[in-house]
Amino acid sequence: MACLLSYIIFFLTQTVLLLSPTAAQNTGNIPVGRSLVAATNGSSWLSPSGDFAFGFHQLPNTRNLFLLSIWFAKIPDTVVWSANEGNPVPQGSSVQITANEGLVLSDPQGNNLWNTSNELSGVGGGVSYGFINDTGNFALKRSSNDNPVWQSFDHPTDTLLPGMSLGSNEAISSRLSETNFTTGRFQYRLTSDGTMALNATDLTTGYAYEAYHISDISNAGHTQRFVYNESGYMYILRKDGSMYNMLPENYTPSKDYYQRFILAFDGILMLYSAPKTSVTDGWSLFQITPRNMCIERAMRNLGTGICGSNSICSLNADKRPVCTCPLGYSRLDPDDQFGRCKPNFKLQSCEGNAAEISMKDEYNLVRLTNTDFTYNDYERVSSNNEEDCKNACLKDCYCAAASFQLFGDNSGCWKKKAPLFNGRTDSSVTDGFWIKVRKANISNDPLNPYVNFPPLTAKNKTKALNKVLIGGSVSVNILLLTAIGLGIFFTYHKKQLKGFDEVQRKTLRAYSKVHYFSYQELNEATNGFQEELGRGSFGIVYKGMISGGGLSTFVAVKKLDRISGDTDKEFKTEVNVIGQTHHKNLVQLVGFCKEEDQRLLVYEYMSNGSLADYIFRDSKPSWIERVLIAQGTAKGLLYLHEECSTQIIHCDIKPQNILLDEYQNARISDFGLAKLLILNQTQTNTAVRGTKGYVAPEWFRNKPVTVKVDVYSFGVLLLEIICCRKSVCMDLFEGEGAILTDWAFDCYQSNRLNSLVNDDMEAITDMIRLKKFVMVALWCIQEDPSVRPTMRTVTQMLEGLAEVPDNLPCPSSFSVTTQY
Numbered sequence: 039m040a041c042l043l044s045y046i047i048f049f050l051t052q053t054v055l056l057l058s059p060t061a062a063q064n065t066g067n068i069p070v071g072r073s074l075v076a077a078t079n080g081s082s083w084l085s086p087s088g089d090f091a092f093g094f095h096q097l098p099n100t101r102n103l104f105l106l107s108i109w110f111a112k113i114p115d116t117v118v119w120s121a122n123e124g125n126p127v128p129q130g131s132s133v134q135i136t137a138n139e140g141l142v143l144s145d146p147q148g149n150n151l152w153n154t155s156n157e158l159s160g161v162g163g164g165v166s167y168g169f170i171n172d173t174g175n176f177a178l179k180r181s182s183n184d185n186p187v188w189q190s191f192d193h194p195t196d197t198l199l200p201g202m203s204l205g206s207n208e209a210i211s212s213r214l215s216e217t218n219f220t221t222g223r224f225q226y227r228l229t230s231d232g233t234m235a236l237n238a239t240d241l242t243t244g245y246a247y248e249a250y251h252i253s254d255i256s257n258a259g260h261t262q263r264f265v266y267n268e269s270g271y272m273y274i275l276r277k278d279g280s281m282y283n284m285l286p287e288n289y290t291p292s293k294d295y296y297q298r299f300i301l302a303f304d305g306i307l308m309l310y311s312a313p314k315t316s317v318t319d320g321w322s323l324f325q326i327t328p329r330n331m332c333i334e335r336a337m338r339n340l341g342t343g344i345c346g347s348n349s350i351c352s353l354n355a356d357k358r359p360v361c362t363c364p365l366g367y368s369r370l371d372p373d374d375q376f377g378r379c380k381p382n383f384k385l386q387s388c389e390g391n392a393a394e395i396s397m398k399d400e401y402n403l404v405r406l407t408n409t410d411f412t413y414n415d416y417e418r419v420s421s422n423n424e425e426d427c428k429n430a431c432l433k434d435c436y437c438a439a440a441s442f443q444l445f446g447d448n449s450g451c452w453k454k455k456a457p458l459f460n461g462r463t464d465s466s467v468t469d470g471f472w473i474k475v476r477k478a479n480i481s482n483d484p485l486n487p488y489v490n491f492p493p494l495t496a497k498n499k500t501k502a503l504n505k506v507l508i509g510g511s512v513s514v515n516i517l518l519l520t521a522i523g524l525g526i527f528f529t530y531h532k533k534q535l536k537g538f539d540e541v542q543r544k545t546l547r548a549y550s551k552v553h554y555f556s557y558q559e560l561n562e563a564t565n566g567f568q569e570e571l572g573r574g575s576f577g578i579v580y581k582g583m584i585s586g587g588g589l590s591t592f593v594a595v596k597k598l599d600r601i602s603g604d605t606d607k608e609f610k611t612e613v614n615v616i617g618q619t620h621h622k623n624l625v626q627l628v629g630f631c632k633e634e635d636q637r638l639l640v641y642e643y644m645s646n647g648s649l650a651d652y653i654f655r656d657s658k659p660s661w662i663e664r665v666l667i668a669q670g671t672a673k674g675l676l677y678l679h680e681e682c683s684t685q686i687i688h689c690d691i692k693p694q695n696i697l698l699d700e701y702q703n704a705r706i707s708d709f710g711l712a713k714l715l716i717l718n719q720t721q722t723n724t725a726v727r728g729t730k731g732y733v734a735p736e737w738f739r740n741k742p743v744t745v746k747v748d749v750y751s752f753g754v755l756l757l758e759i760i761c762c763r764k765s766v767c768m769d770l771f772e773g774e775g776a777i778l779t780d781w782a783f784d785c786y787q788s789n790r791l792n793s794l795v796n797d798d799m800e801a802i803t804d805m806i807r808l809k810k811f812v813m814v815a816l817w818c819i820q821e822d823p824s825v826r827p828t829m830r831t832v833t834q835m836l837e838g839l840a841e842v843p844d845n846l847p848c849p850s851s852f853s854v855t856t857q858y
């Protein structure tokens with residue numbers, strides 16, 4: 039009887055739908071027993087306004103595959119939710135609303151494929167009807183007064199719609215590809231510590247990598263939910279009721295627009311909106327996070343990078359990552375656009391007889407423009423021109439690629455080993471990368487459309503040769519230090535290192551691990567803590583020397599004294615976080631010690647002291663040196679804010695904490711320590727940290743402390759670097775000029791930059807840059823944190839890659855420095 043009844047209902051439904059397929063019932067409730075059948079131009083259940091549809095969505099380019107899903111009915115191909123773990127079903131499958139199991143999806147033979155029985159809250163189903171409402175939520179209800187027993191908003195797939203929210207540790211997951219809706223590699227979740235994190239997982243092992251992007255929140259914790267409310271506002275709601283806005287700063291939601299927030303299959307979060315009144319305009323994209331999937335941090339926390347080994351990441355015009363194989367390589371799995379690339383030739387071998395090894399003449403190095411593969415370096419060659427560098431690689435059977443740069447993070451000649459990881463092409467990557475290919479095979483290589491044959495422009499080899507050996511040696515220092523750390527390690531464990539490969543492997547593994555020193559070792563290394571290098575906010579720093587494996591090097595040993603006694607775990611966590619940072623503009627942590635009450639940190643030794651000594655001494659350093667120091671410091675901060683694995687807010691940027699290495703590179707020190715101070719960061723931010731003259735106004739206002747506090751301090755620092763004077767200087771300048779930040783704005787407004795730099799001729803002849811730098815500084819010290827640029831923008835403006843907006847507001851209505 040029931041069967042007959044439902045057949046009749048089914049028949050009636052179909053009839054009604056046949057009569058007017060698009061105007062399917064839009065009166066709301068769909069009673070138990072109703073069903074839909076998967077068919078081309080089949081019917082669906084519409085929300086009252088007709089904005090959303092529930093039913094079988096035919097997958098594009100397939101004849102007979104249908105996805106049980108919810109989609110925007112007025113805008114084509116915008117699926118917002120899918121059932122059955124994203125697996126499509128064949129034509130003739132059906133879905134029915136039942137009292138006990140809720141939604142039941144069956145194949146054409148009537149076998150159950152998926153149902154909501156396990157997800158129904160409350161005992162025994164008792165569903166009486168379903169409905170899809172105008173928010174895009176499909177709900178099953180017992181009666182109109184009850185809460186839904188099941189609703190699609192509680193089981194989100196890859197899209198968030200206004201009205202949805204996520205609790206702690208709840209996530210949305212990307213789909214596998216644009217057209218395959220099964221679960222993909224990426225997740226966006228509210229972490230238990232109250233940030234929104236983007237993670238990648240390895241689909242075969244399920245391993246979750248560390249986040250490749252974390253929302254910009256310090257003082258996280260006490261978080262309740264991630265809310266995308268019905269008006270389209272998106273925020274993190276804390277237990278105390280405060281909200282942290284997650285929408286782009288200048289975006290105001292409107293009820294005249296549809297909105298959706300999707301974690302795309304390539305790991306990018308996108309916020310879309312479309313005008314309700316003219317849906318034919320389609321979707322506009324408002325935000326894309328992270329902005330660049332190919333940057334260092336994103337790459338490192340995605341396993342082998344977003345692209346597989348030997349593959350190169352770049353952004354297309356829509357800022358979406360694209361993976362391409364280098365010349366001479368092709369995709370291992372032609373259908374996997376994020377997969378590995380394999381060489382179309384036999385790689386040069388180090389096995390076998392001399393004849394084979396000496397086949398080097400068979401190979402050639404081909405230049406790839408604006409490209410690099412990072413973290414593949416195994417050896418640095420001392421050559422100071424391209425030709426020598428290329429020859430060194432050609433001669434070496436291990437060498438699969440080489441890079442040669444005059445400046446920057448990777449300067450010098452580096453040999454790289456196969457397979458190559460973390461490849462990227464970006465206009466910000468300096469040319470100077472060659473990949474080894476076999477000559478015989480390259481000519482008949484099927485032309486890879488993405489890899490352009492770069493013009494071999496003759497480089498100006500006389501250019502600044504005195505600088506050639508600069509930056510790269512920093513990395514060498516790190517390697518050396520690591521090797522020394524290992525040396526000690528191995529001496530203690532009486533182990534013998536074997537072949538070259540093993541050393542490399544261990545060195546690289548140890549690269550991200552911090553060495554543990556005993557107090558006795560450090561006591562010896564510093565000769566009983568004799569030579570004091572300085573006193574910082576956290577304790578005294580001593581000079582020391584560590585040796586091992588026949589090598590020795592100077593280190594700076596910092597004895598921490600303001601760290602509370604019972605934060606053992608925190609200390610180790612922080613040490614690990616600090617130890618994982620590697621950047622040319624940061625002072626590298628080499629090791630640490632924790633014995634009873636003693637806590638010590640061991641850093642690379644910086645032979646040229648602090649920036650404070652350098653710029654505030656009587657003879658000014660040259661303008662160009664100062665420009666480089668400012669740019670370097672900005673890059674170091676950018677790394678801390680956006681590119682290292684855990685975001686670090688420095689909280690105490692000042693010239694005393696910027697050190698200079700032997701090549702005058704700016705290196706930020708003391709980062710990552712703010713969290714360890716006795717003051718509990720999560721409970722109060724009223725206790726001001728930082729140093730007078732450099733602290734941002736929000737410290738005083740009980741406002742959340744974000745990375746923008748560092749931007750503020752950087753602004754002050756930048757002015758100091760420009761002017762070579764301290765930010766507050768009451769004695770020298772009576773009244774006018776005592777407060778550098780105010781003085782700088784006055785001078786800028788009245789066009790008196792000459793007096794600001796005290797008639798520094800080098801700076802004045804470089805007026806365009808000088809003005810730019812002053813403006814950047816003034817943007818950084820804006821009272822409203824949201825008006826301050828991010829360090830990424832600052833870096834780009836300082837390097838001339840972005841324009842500095844000239845609608846500069848007055849930095850603040852009052853001067854922070856006078857608050858003391």
Ligand SMILES: *[C@@H]1O[C@H](CO)[C@@H](O)[C@H](O)[C@H]1NC(C)=O
Binds near residue numbers: 078079
């Ligand atoms: C589906 O509808 C389209 C457009 O109305 C029509 O061209 C097509 O023939 C229909 N297909 C079937 C199988 O009914």
Ligand SMILES: *[C@@H]1O[C@H](CO)[C@@H](O)[C@H](O)[C@H]1NC(C)=O
Binds near residue numbers: 142155156
């Ligand atoms: C509903 O799905 C479960 C598995 O999730 C299955 O065991 C059960 O048999 C299904 N119910 C029906 C009526 O097919």
Ligand SMILES: *[C@@H]1O[C@H](CO)[C@@H](O)[C@H](O)[C@H]1NC(C)=O
Binds near residue numbers: 175201
């Ligand atoms: C639609 O569903 C959501 C989530 O259950 C609910 O909050 C909202 O009130 C519903 N709106 C309407 C118009 O029924």
Ligand SMILES: *[C@@H]1O[C@H](CO)[C@@H](O)[C@H](O)[C@H]1NC(C)=O
Binds near residue numbers: 126214219
């Ligand atoms: C989606 O991808 C999975 C995993 O590769 C595969 O098993 C499934 O057949 C794909 N589905 C479609 C519709 O292509």
Ligand SMILES: *[C@@H]1O[C@H](CO)[C@@H](O)[C@H](O)[C@H]1NC(C)=O
Binds near residue numbers: 229235236246248249
């Ligand atoms: C995601 O990233 C966070 C932060 O790095 C990490 O704590 C977490 O374990 C990762 N994995 C998952 C599944 O959340």
Ligand SMILES: *[C@@H]1O[C@H](CO)[C@@H](O)[C@H](O)[C@H]1NC(C)=O
Binds near residue numbers: 267268269270271
């Ligand atoms: C959504 O949040 C905004 C900002 O907090 C608020 O103004 C608005 O009233 C909220 N809308 C709803 C439906 O709760």
Ligand SMILES: *[C@@H]1O[C@H](CO)[C@@H](O)[C@H](O)[C@H]1NC(C)=O
Binds near residue numbers: 478479
């Ligand atoms: C590469 O060239 C060598 C020598 O001409 C040839 O033997 C080999 O088959 C080629 N390999 C491929 C993959 O084309």
